[in-house]
Amino acid sequence: MTPDDELVAAIARAAVRWPEASRSELVRRLALEGDRSGAETAARAEMRRREGLRVLASLDLGLGVEEELAELRSDWRR
Secondary structure: OOOOHHHHHHHHHHHHHOOOOOHHHHHHHHHHHHHHHHHHHHHHHHHHHHHHHHHHHHOOOOOOHHHHHHHHHHHHOO
16 A cells, blocks of 8 residues: 555654554554444444434334334335
């Protein structure tokens, strides 16, 4: 991989955070941090989705959650 200016800057910032780490270790740590950040973002999105479902279920529209979801999905296909 050929690092561009943005990656070089990220590695430089990482070197300040982890001065004892080699360049390859810095890249590894940045990749792992990015992965964790992505997983945290996905977990927050899942929590918001579940909260939305909980709110829908609390509206008592006469349908269960599964029926409500089926109805919403049918609207998406139109």
